[in-house]
Amino acid sequence: MKAHSSNASLVSADVSGIDSACVASIGLECVGQLEALTMASRDPGDDDLTWSRQVVGELGSAVRHTVIEPAELPFFYDHIDISDSGLLFDEPTPTILDIPRQVAGYLDMAKLGSRTHFTGMGGDHLFTPLPQHYLGDPVMWWKERREARTSIGVGLSGIIRGAFSRRTYSNWLRHSAHAISSDQTVPDALMWEFLPSVPSWVTTDARAQVAAELLEEGHDLRAGKLLDHLQWNSVQSGTEALRPLEQATAALGVHLASPYFDDRVARAAFGLSPRLRYSLRRYKPLLAEVASPFLSDKTTSRNTKGMAVSDEYRGLEQNAEKLIQVFTNSVLSREGLIDEPLLRRLIQWPTDPRMDLGMFDQTLAVEMWARAQREEEVQWGRV
Numbered sequence: 001m002k003a004h005s006s007n008a009s010l011v012s013a014d015v016s017g018i019d020s021a022c023v024a025s026i027g028l029e030c031v032g033q034l035e036a037l038t039m040a041s042r043d044p045g046d047d048d049l050t051w052s053r054q055v056v057g058e059l060g061s062a063v064r065h066t067v068i069e070p071a072e073l074p075f076f077y078d079h080i081d082i083s084d085s086g087l088l089f090d091e092p093t094p095t096i097l098d099i100p101r102q103v104a105g106y107l108d109m110a111k112l113g114s115r116t117h118f119t120g121m122g123g124d125h126l127f128t129p130l131p132q133h134y135l136g137d138p139v140m141w142w143k144e145r146r147e148a149r150t151s152i153g154v155g156l157s158g159i160i161r162g163a164f165s166r167r168t169y170s171n172w173l174r175h176s177a178h179a180i181s182s183d184q185t186v187p188d189a190l191m192w193e194f195l196p197s198v199p200s201w202v203t204t205d206a207r208a209q210v211a212a213e214l215l216e217e218g219h220d221l222r223a224g225k226l227l228d229h230l231q232w233n234s235v236q237s238g239t240e241a242l243r244p245l246e247q248a249t250a251a252l253g254v255h256l257a258s259p260y261f262d263d264r265v266a267r268a269a270f271g272l273s274p275r276l277r278y279s280l281r282r283y284k285p286l287l288a289e290v291a292s293p294f295l296s297d298k299t300t301s302r303n304t305k306g307m308a309v310s311d312e313y314r315g316l317e318q319n320a321e322k323l324i325q326v327f328t329n330s331v332l333s334r335e336g337l338i339d340e341p342l343l344r345r346l347i348q349w350p351t352d353p354r355m356d357l358g359m360f361d362q363t364l365a366v367e368m369w370a371r372a373q374r375e376e377e378v379q380w381g382r383v
Contacts, residue, residue, distance in 0.1 A: 012037055012114035016048040017305060018287050019123025021055045023259055025294035027118050034063045035112050037105045041308050042070040048306035051299070058295050066108055074101045076315025077323060080364065083372045087247050092369035094361040095244045103248045110254050117249065121242055122260025125234045126269040127287055129278035132227055135162045140275055147280035167191065169229065173218035181211035192226060193233065199359035201343040205336055231270050235261060312357055316350050323347050323364070331370040338363065
């Protein structure tokens with residue numbers, strides 16, 4: 001963090017949960033002056049703001065706190081046309097949607113003099129327990145067996161089955177292909193990854209194509225150790241989501257720094273015993289220990305997390321007509337990949353069990369990214 005903040009008299013940082021609180025406290029120690037940023041939620045059950053105020057109070061008078069109120073924030077899906085950003089994103093991660101919402105407050109930080117903004121992104125990826133950790137440490141599972149069964153669905157039979165499983169990554173891919181083609185996804189928390197699935201609005205032909213690709217990859221692809229694969233795959237997915245935010249904040253003149261995703265930090269964390277990093281009985285115990293010189297036990301014992309789910313549903317309701325227009329003669333439909341009439345019905349009825357918001361965001365991101373790519377090709381005369 002000193003490398004990120006060298007020659008700076010002021011840095012800024014997100015402040016909400018334990019991940020960002022640790023980063024903010026260390027950033028304050030490096031520089032001596034910190035501008036804390038919290039984006040409030042419209043969700044009455046989201047307690048990020050309450051906790052962030054407690055963190056700021058404990059860090060002391062060298063910290064100022066900027067709160068972006070809900071009324072100042074766009075709704076989810078207000079700004080889905082990524083070409084408006086003037087940026088060309090590498091790939092269609094859902095983060096590319098609603099960039100103005102996701103970087104809200106960073107311009108305020110720049111105006112206050114911050115050129116480096118620290119985030120707590122990556123804390124979940126390094127310090128959230130994976131079911132597979134218990135395969136290498138059955139004693140740890142035995143001590144936390146009640147929590148393991150109820151929280152992550154890992155019982156004794158699963159531990160025994162996983163310990164004796166010899167399914168390679170290639171075999172897992174082939175198994176995934178059959179699960180997709182038969183539409184019978186059986187979850188197994190102790191395998192290489194969660195079995196992939198496709199949303200209900202994907203066409204039969206597209207589903208078959210996905211299964212065929214997985215089947216072909218399964219013949220040749222190799223992976224290392226199960227736990228190494230899972231841990232680094234988690235980091236990769238996190239950094240893919242972070243990349244568009246880094247591009248957008250750079251355009252505002254602010255460097256977005258996420259220390260947990262630094263190679264050295266990740267390698268150091270993954271080199272520790274799972275017993276130090278994780279516990280189902282205490283939320284992120286290692287981070288709580290790191291923050292203990294700066295923050296009270298009450299603050300480090302927080303075990304909630306703001307998810308903004310109700311915000312997303314409200315945004316979907318507010319922008320339903322616009323989203324329906326997006327999926328009327330869409331790029332994905334013209335390519336034969338999605339069933340537009342079904343998807344339009346689900347946008348209007350988001351409580352339908354076939355509507356998965358995570359998959360919808362991914363579908364929308366692919367659609368808007370494909371449009372931006374085509375606009376870029378037209379602009380440069382490539383089509």
